[in-house]
Amino acid sequence: MSTFASTGVIDATVKGLGISSSSGTIYLDINESQTSASCSDKDSFRFKVSNPIYKEVYATLLTAKVANKTVTIAYSNDESMCHYNSPQIFSVYIK
Numbered sequence: 001m002s003t004f005a006s007t008g009v010i011d012a013t014v015k016g017l018g019i020s021s022s023s024g025t026i027y028l029d030i031n032e033s034q035t036s037a038s039c040s041d042k043d044s045f046r047f048k049v050s051n052p053i054y055k056e057v058y059a060t061l062l063t064a065k066v067a068n069k070t071v072t073i074a075y076s077n078d079e080s081m082c083h084y085n086s087p088q089i090f091s092v093y094i095k
Contacts, residue, residue, distance in 0.1 A: 039082035046083035
């Protein structure tokens with residue numbers, strides 16, 4: 001789990017998943033809305049591809065999507081850390 005002071009956690013189902021070279025992020029759409037997030041986009045997340053574990057995060061999310069499994073997502077709940085109006089992912093766990 002993240003040690004950031006402002007972290008939210010949600011259990012969600014992966015609705016959509018992709019990588020954007022223009023934004024340099026993995027983007028994740030979920031079926032649930034994280035109403036507690038401080039970013040304006042309440043049903044998607046971002047993860048920077050500059051992060052050294054981005055391939056592992058993408059593989060974990062892709063596995064959850066294909067297997068139709070729920071994931072636990074820890075994310076930034078700090079408006080200053082929003083990427084393209086979406087919370088930044090800190091960690092993912094397949095349930």
